Amino acid sequence: MSAKHLLRGFDSPTRLKGEVAEQFDNLWHTGLMTERYIRNPNTKCVVCGKPIYKRPIEIKRNSKRVYCSASCYGISCRKEIPCIICGKMILSGLHKKTCSRSCANKHRTGIKYKLNRPKDKVKNYQSLKIRLLQQRGKICERCHYDKYEILQVHHKDKNRLNNNLSNLELICPNCHYEKHFLLTSWLNKKEGGQDGNARVLKTRERKL
Ligand SMILES: [Zn+2]
Ligand SMILES: [Zn+2]
Ligand SMILES: [Zn+2]
Ligand SMILES: [Zn+2]
Numbered sequence: 079m080s081a082k083h084l085l086r087g088f089d090s091p092t093r094l095k096g097e098v099a100e101q102f103d104n105l106w107h108t109g110l111m112t113e114r115y116i117r118n119p120n121t122k123c124v125v126c127g128k129p130i131y132k133r134p135i136e137i138k139r140n141s142k143r144v145y146c147s148a149s150c151y152g153i154s155c156r157k158e159i160p161c162i163i164c165g166k167m168i169l170s171g172l173h174k175k176t177c178s179r180s181c182a183n184k185h186r187t188g189i190k191y192k193l194n195r196p197k198d199k200v201k202n203y204q205s206l207k208i209r210l211l212q213q214r215g216k217i218c219e220r221c222h223y224d225k226y227e228i229l230q231v232h233h234k235d236k237n238r239l240n241n242n243l244s245n246l247e248l249i250c251p252n253c254h255y256e257k258h259f260l261l262t263s264w265l266n267k268k269e270g271g272q273d274g275n276a277r278v279l280k281t282r283e284r285k286l
Contacts, residue, residue, distance in 0.1 A: 125150035
């Protein structure tokens with residue numbers, strides 16, 4: 079059966095005009111159509127403000143939050159979050175942080191500033207090295223290698239943030255490599271090697 083057949087018992091929708099006809103078209107399938115279009119509007123859609131009729135019990139149940147249509151109800155369900163730059167409300171469903179291109183650009187400038195920070199790190203490192211060269215001479219503190227241009231700053235406690243002078247060593251790349259990688263070389267991890275056995279023992283101990 080088509081929609082038109084179903085409507086035969088009611089007033090023909092073609093006789094209705096304008097907004098009422100529109101409402102009729104939207105609501106006929108709910109079965110409440112006749113009641114709704116005959117009654118005068120007694121409330122307003124809280125989203126678009128369109129005057130509508132709702133049964134008083136329905137208005138009471140929803141504490142006056144009534145909607146003219148499914149799309150207005152949908153709008154009322156949307157979650158909004160503030161733009162992190164200007165605070166203007168934006169739909170959270172869009173997964174955006176900013177409201178507009180100009181706010182996005184301002185946000186990006188902030189990020190760019192952060193990306194420049196590794197340059198500061200390089201500068202800090204360079205000034206640290208210059209200071210050590212002046213204080214300790216232009217040679218490796220371990221093997222006296224003297225091509226000072228490639229000497230490196232080693233942190234004894236392996237914490238690069240601890241720039242206490244007592245924690246720093248000015249050494250050549252070879253001595254530095256030795257410091258960091260000799261003990262952890264894969265050659266020392268070989269099964270059956272002395273260190274290998276020690277390592278296996280250690281893991282056994284840990285398991286116990
Ligand atoms: Zn509405
Ligand atoms: Zn904004
Ligand atoms: Zn050295
Ligand atoms: Zn180091």
